[in-house]
Amino acid sequence: FNLFGNVFGEKLSIPVFNMGDKVSPVKIAKEGLKFANQKGYDMVFIDTAGRLHNKKNLMDELAKLRRIIEKQLPGAPHETLMTVDASLGTNALSQAREFLSVCGASALILTKLDGSGRGGAACAVQQEFKLPVLYVGLGEAPDDLQEFSAEDYAKALLED
Numbered sequence: 001f002n003l004f005g006n007v008f009g010e011k012l013s014i015p016v017f018n019m020g021d022k023v024s025p026v027k028i029a030k031e032g033l034k035f036a037n038q039k040g041y042d043m044v045f046i047d048t049a050g051r052l053h054n055k056k057n058l059m060d061e062l063a064k065l066r067r068i069i070e071k072q073l074p075g076a077p078h079e080t081l082m083t084v085d086a087s088l089g090t091n092a093l094s095q096a097r098e099f100l101s102v103c104g105a106s107a108l109i110l111t112k113l114d115g116s117g118r119g120g121a122a123c124a125v126q127q128e129f130k131l132p133v134l135y136v137g138l139g140e141a142p143d144d145l146q147e148f149s150a151e152d153y154a155k156a157l158l159e160d
Helices: 006-011 025-039 056-072 091-103 120-129 150-158
Strands: 081-085 107-111 133-137 145-147
Touching: 025 056, 056 091, 081 091, 091 120, 107 120, 133 150
Parallel strands: 081 107, 107 133
Antiparallel strands: 133 145
């Protein structure tokens, strides 16, 4: 159950709750959680992608989203995944610090590992914040999101 992303929801035959692009993300999350509860879904993904860590209003909204989720569903969120763009270099550390201070995270997803950057800064993010890496993104297709393998990552990082 995905509250925002229609494209991959349709590709993967996953129900998507959407209220249009003129409705605030906080309202969508609130109504989406009600909808999921009414339908008996046991899992909800709320995608907050596209937030810039240096935009105070977007970070404030992210904090509010978390508070709304916690209020509507005691014990939630059960998992908060932070996606780190592996091509960002050292900027990934400052982004991670800002996002973690606002909403926390329980694990990492590393994306864009198919590029030349290889995700070296992602190692620094993982080391500093001690979060497990669950998945890696190796492209744009749904099948390109794969479970993380430390062995495969190390081999790719050290390749010529």
